[in-house]
Amino acid sequence: MDITDFYDTFFEEAEELLADMERYLLELDVEEPDAEQLNAIFRAAHSIKGGAGTFGFDVLQKTTHLFENLLDHARRGELALRRDIVDTFLETKDMLHDQLDAYRNGNEPDQEAFERICRTLQQLALEEIGQDLDGGGPAAAAVVATPAPEPAPETPPAAPTPAGGDAGQLVVVLLGVGDENRRLLVAELAQLGEVRGQSGDQARYEVTLETTASADDIEAVMCFIIEPEQIEVRAPAATGQEALAAIADAPVEPPVAPAAAEPVVDAKPAPPAKPRPAVKGAGESTSIRVAVDKVDQIINLVGELIITQSMLDQTVSELDGVTNGSLVNGMNLLQRNARDLQEAVMSIRMIPMDFVFSRFPRVVRETSGKLGKQIELVTEGESTELDKSLTERIIDPLTHLVRNSLDHGIESPEAREAAGKRRTGKLVLSAKHQGGNILIEVIDDGAGLDRDRLLAKARENGLNVSDAMSDDEVWQLIFAPGFSTAREVTDVSGRGVGMDVVKRNIQGMGGHVQIMSTPGEGTTIRIVLPLTLAILDGMSIKVGGEMFILPLSAVLESLQPAREDLYAMAGDDVVLKVRDEYLPVVAVHEALDVPDARIELTETIAVIVQGEGRRYALLVDDLVGQQQVVVKNLETNYRKVPGVSAATILGDGSVALILDITGLHRLSRSKKEARRPVRAAHSLEALSDNPLETSS
Incomplete structure (x- = not known):
């Protein structure tokens, strides 16, 4: 062993x-x-x-x-x-x-x-x-388990073996350990000393060991193999006095009468003194540890099962329901069971947000100390569950947002007092479920965002801004690369590095960031994430003969473009007017080179989507429907494809690409840049009478 x-x-x-x-x-x-x-x-x-x-x-x-x-x-x-x-x-x-x-x-x-x-x-x-x-x-x-006053630290080490490393005998009692595990444990004990005798049964098995190791050392290694309550270590003597002599070399405080008897407790260490102290839940004995890759393998297999079930379901749907009634009923039952199995397996990877939130008392303590601020941290929704892969990836972005709120959001105690606020600022971290998403919020009761200052700083950085921008658009400026309103650079912030990375990382997890701020009252930064990246609610769209999937969370609405709402821009760009908002038009067939697609703009369907805080109009041939798909990593199985985030397998066994909204827009623009000054005027010439004609 x-x-x-x-x-x-x-x-x-x-x-x-x-x-x-x-x-x-x-x-x-x-x-x-x-x-x-x-x-x-x-x-x-x-x-x-x-x-x-x-x-x-x-x-x-x-x-x-x-x-x-x-x-x-x-x-x-x-x-x-x-x-x-x-x-x-x-x-x-x-x-x-x-x-x-x-x-x-x-x-x-x-x-x-x-x-x-x-x-x-x-x-x-x-x-x-x-x-x-x-x-x-x-x-x-x-x-460890004795609350009474202890001997002075100069006393010799407390161990059930003689001082100086001399060998002594101990009895190791194994409780409720099966034959195979018992043999392994006895072999392990043999490495710690010489086994002098063995007796007992599965319920209680005693091993007499001559060893220089202490009872604590033996318990420590055994308790990493079996549960703490399954092992006892004591001296061979059965009497209380001999057991006392085996575990207490140091004299007990003489003034305290009961103290002489209290060390007897250590002849059979109390549960709090075990290597798994009272910081564990009461139900630990009912849980097991499983490697994450094993769970991922099960999730992948369940995904394959769902795909197979979808294929069978599509085949059965083409059969006569009357003649094949029992088969149809069986498929319906299989579908329900497969979905239940999928949800059960996915829940294995879900862990509470306390895994994330528990890190921030330390962050708040140290950061507030550096800034000379008094901060009260409140956490809400710690039991809200999120996929393990996402909790690990959200820690860094959330840490940056928390530090940013402490530095820029919450004022100094003097400034708060002058504004009629408590000297102690309040920072709230909350998590809750909303539909198929989880909302994580960082809320402070600070000064709020300064609209005029943000616009001035944006102009100073050469960003294209205007006073007509909405508050939401102005707040999003803090995520621009190199953007910082800090008056001086500190070890906390001020270099304009980080907030753009925060936004990019959150979008990489399939989420987005919202900001709400009220001057003088505080700011709320909300992160919206999917519960898991393994399963996706998507909308199936058809372009030419190809099927694609759009993340349902990115889809806002769909409509048939009218000629009077389409406007030609300088170059070959087109925008679509939707309720007084002009949206860039992205023709999916052009970006992905899909043949046999509809090219007349007014004959297509415009799907209004949102990515990286901007809205786009994707032109597609047809909307097929909404469905839940199993996400397959395309980069792992093939290579990175521009405009595509992942892939999935449909019910008929065909592969459908899951589109990346912002990547698709960038791909479309790069192809248009490559084609200029030649213009694809097949449909744009028909739009030349429209009044809007500006440079891009």
């Missing part, structure tokens, strides 16, 4: 412990720290240390050893917490995360950074409590 088989489990659980540690640190009230939060932080560090020692991750073990000792002083009230001390704890957590990443990638952690964080922790201990951390940290391990 290779211990490296459990590396991934350790890395995943250590990541979760570090995330919980950060959450508790950010929630700590330094004036009146909660004992349970301090204990949870301590237990997380202790669990990571035990696992790191077992797997031979020395740098990680030594760092958590020092950190654990310092936390022990804090939870016993010997170290008075301050904001800067909590900041040091957070910095240490970041260092642990970096070390974990290094080991995960098969590298050694940065030695210089390791030495630096060790010096920082040692210096903090010497300045605040006048003690060296190396002398006493391990003693805390024996009292």
Whole structure:
């Protein structure tokens, strides 16, 4: 049995412990720290240390050893917490995360950074409590579950084996472990020492082990294989006094009468002291860990099943319903079951938005500290679920929007007070479902966007703007490349880099950004995303003999173009007037070189779509209908195609391309540029009587 088989489990659980540690640190009230939060932080560090020692991750073990000792002083009230001390704890957590990443990638952690964080922790201990951390940290391990006062850190390490690494005997009790797993676990125990005896059955199996390892080390590695409640580690003696002697080398505080008996609790460690501390949900034993690629494979297979079902359904629809009634009924049942299966499988990849929101207390804390602002962060809709692939991709854009709201949106405490507001600004992160989309909002109660200032800055940057622009159009200017209204460059913002990337990344996820702002009251930035990128609600359109899919979220309306609403522009551009708005016309057959399509503009259908904040009129031959399609990545399976975002397989087995709205417009313009000065006048000459004739 290779211990490296459990590396991934350790890395995943250590990541979760570090995330919980950060959450508790950010929630700590330094004036009146909660004992349970301090204990949870301590237990997380202790669990990571035990696992790191077992797997031979020395740098990680030594760092958590020092950190654990310092936390022990804090939870016993010997170290008075301050904001800067909590900041040091957070910095240490970041260092642990970096070390974990290094080991995960098969590298050694940065030695210089390791030495630096060790010096920082040692210096903090010497300045605040006048003690060296190396002398006493391990003693805390024996009292993880004990709320009573603990021995001083100078006491010897608490372990059920003799000090100095001498071998001693321990009894490892396995509870409810099957025969095959038990054999593997006994083999693993044999690597930690010499197995002296075995007895029992599946319900309770005892292994006597002679080892130099501590009970904590054994529990740490075993609990990455089985559940914490399935293992007990105790001394061979059955009496309470012998068990006490095995786990408590340090003397107990004499003034406290009950203290002499309390360490007996550690003969059978309480659940909070396990490597999976009380930060887990009660139902963890009913869950399993599955690699994401396995889930993706199942989703892909279910997609193929849906496509096959659609093919069968189309074939059956051509049969006589009376003669083949049972077949039709069976196909209807198959369709319902296939859709239910699809929804069930898709839900596996859905994770709550708390995965995203939990990162922002740290961002708000650090950014507001740099800016000298007081910020209250409120999160809403943490249980709202989104596809895992999207939650990972939305973190960076959302981080930039949050930092932007803190820097540009919310005023300084003095400015807020002068405006009659609370000195503390409020930032709200919310998520909710709306139809087939998820709405993520970043809301601040700051000064709001300044329309005149944005227009002035746009003109200064050479952007084509006018005073007649609507507020929505003006607000969208902040997403222009290089656009920034910051008066000075700071390490938070001011370089005009980022907001355009935010918009581009969100659009790359099939979403869009909306901005609502009221001067003096604040700004709301709303991100609208599909729940998943694996399934798409689309509109089927026909151009010539080809079928294409338009994302339904981008389709606004469709209409038959009238001759009086079409206007020729300079060159061979055409615009369509729709309710006093002139929309660029994109002929799909021209952009994608589709033969046998309708070329007379008034005989086509104009589908009004929106992409990157602009509206376009796509000219198509026919609207076929609305349907849900399984998205296939075209770039992975073939190559990147301009104007096309992905592909799907239709019910008849044919492949249909899913169109990229903005990419299609760019492709259309580039082809027109290539054709100039030759004009495709076959239908434009008929429009020459229309009054609008301007340069493009």
